[in-house]
Amino acid sequence: DAMVIQNPRYQVTQFGKPVTLSCSQTLNHNVMYWYQQKSSQAPKLLFHYYDKDFNNEADTPDNFQSRRPNTSFCFLDIRSPGLGDAAMYLCATSRLAGATPYEQYFGPGTRLTVT
């Protein structure tokens, strides 16, 4: 089945130790998104790629970086995780053509714990 895959599903890292979360898709969608979702809160967009064009949200901390080496893969790097970065991280993809909004397909998420 075509889908959005996130690895790992659970990640534990130490305070200040860099961590990378990965997302892959078999949908061949041109847009990939990273969201942060804290407990009982709405998903918050961190950044997205429209093809190779990176679009950062104004309030995304510099501590968060992303890479998209090809259409299928996208990575979220947290350079120095703090306790406040513990959250569920959701990857999503969509097809985008002009201003037409298409459905976003979400991965299962990676739950990050910072000790």
Add this chain to the structure above:
Amino acid sequence: AQRVTQPEKLLSVFKGAPVELKCNYSYSGSPELFWYVQYSRQRLQLLLRHISRESIKGFTADLNKGETSFHLKKPFAQEEDSAMYYCALWNQGGKLIFGQGTELSVKP
């Protein structure tokens, strides 16, 4: 400002009762609105979008531009409808703006 407001964090109803999950938005322009749902231990997924005017799993939502609302309704709730529901607004920058979510609990 572009904003989506879901005033109820939790909505609890009995099976067979009507349900309405409220969503209000703030957007200058013609809005594109969606409802996403997350069932327990499953991924977030699209339930319906206003432009398709469809009914999914018995749910409907009508865009009311005068009241800037996009409430989700179902005449007879089922236990399997218990989930987290998010209203979302499409922003012309190619992004979804999510509301805070409403947890629907349908009791037997």
